[in-house]
Amino acid sequence: MTSYTRIxxxxxxxxxxxxxxxxxxxxxxxxxVDAHIYALCDTCPHEDASLASGALQGKFVxxxxxxxxxxxRDGTVQEEPAEHGLTxxxxxxxxxxxxxxxxRS
Ligand code: FES
Numbered sequence: 001m002t003s004y005t006r007i008x009x010x011x012x013x014x015x016x017x018x019x020x021x022x023x024x025x026x027x028x029x030x031x032x033v034d035a036h037i038y039a040l041c042d043t044c045p046h047e048d049a050s051l052a053s054g055a056l057q058g059k060f061v062x063x064x065x066x067x068x069x070x071x072x073r074d075g076t077v078q079e080e081p082a083e084h085g086l087t088x089x090x091x092x093x094x095x096x097x098x099x100x101x102x103x104r105s
Contacts, residue, residue, distance in 0.1 A: 004092050004099035011096065013037065018061065020052035027052075028089065028100060031072045033059050038072040039089040039100055046082040 005023075008030055013019045019030045020042050029042035029051050040061075042051050049065040056062075060069045060078060068082035075086035090101030 002090075002102055004090075004101045006097045007039075007100045008098045009096050010037075010093065010098060013098070016056065018052050018054075018056050020050055023100065029061070029086075030098065031056060031061065033072060037091050037093065037098055039091045039098075040070070040072060040075055041087040044068060044082060045084040045086065051086075 021028045027042040031038045044063045054064040069079035075088040092099040
């Protein structure tokens with residue numbers, strides 16, 4: 001059975017904001033786009049910057065170091081230099097809790 005873990009509360013991440021959550025085995029980037037919560041790997045696959053300190057531009061997050069852009073809905077690279085996308089995780093909302101599930105395949 002798939003397990004989901006509480007990693008934040010809805011109040012922690014207003015619409016249009018991002019939040020880094022230290023979570024083993026890797027930090028998670030939570031993004032609130034139009035009241036929909038997305039969860040991705042926070043580490044840029046180019047040179048390991050934390051994407052939470054980058055910029056959220058609509059449904060895209062821009063890396064603070066060299067400007068790679070990723071689609072938060074599916075983790076795909078929209079703008080290089082990154083060559084690989086981000087892992088995206090299942091998310092469930094229960095009450096005021098954000099629950100992290102397994103990576104989407
Ligand atoms: S570390 Fe993100 S684009 Fe270089």
